[in-house]
Amino acid sequence: MGEHVEADNAEAIIMRIEHKSRKIESLLKQYKPVEALKTALEGSPPKTRDERCKSANWIVVHRALMAIKDVDLMFSSLDPEYYDILMKYLYRGLSTGDRPTCDQCLRIHEKLTQRAGLGCILRALSDTFKLAYSGLR
Secondary structure, rough: OHHHHHHHHHHHHHHHHHHHHHHHHHHHHHOOOOHHHHHHHHOOOOOOOHHHHHHHHHHHHHHHHHHOHHHHHHHHHHHHHHHHHHHHHHHHOOOOOOHHHHHHHHHHHHHHHHHHHHHHHHHHHHHHHHHHHHHHH
């Protein structure tokens, strides 16, 4: 029964991500990439272990990340509350090995580290480590 509830929850999360994706596309068409990124980061990462949800959400965040052209302008409009989650997604982007994605993530990573400090990196890595090893208990 618990597995069925998780599947229903995953479907609801996918629907929210699809709605978020449409909103992001609309913002990008209006030349509002920072607003698109904020929208992508809100409610992220989804509270589920379902890989479909995580992948769908990454695609949405990736789309918004890649639309950022002026990193300094992005940070002048991005609230510090987004910094830690952004750092987590930058590491996700770097793990893809895709050259344009890695280049963009490194550009943003440099500026984010200057603004948020090393603690932001440590929190992102610590959360990643906790998630990776939470199944071992």
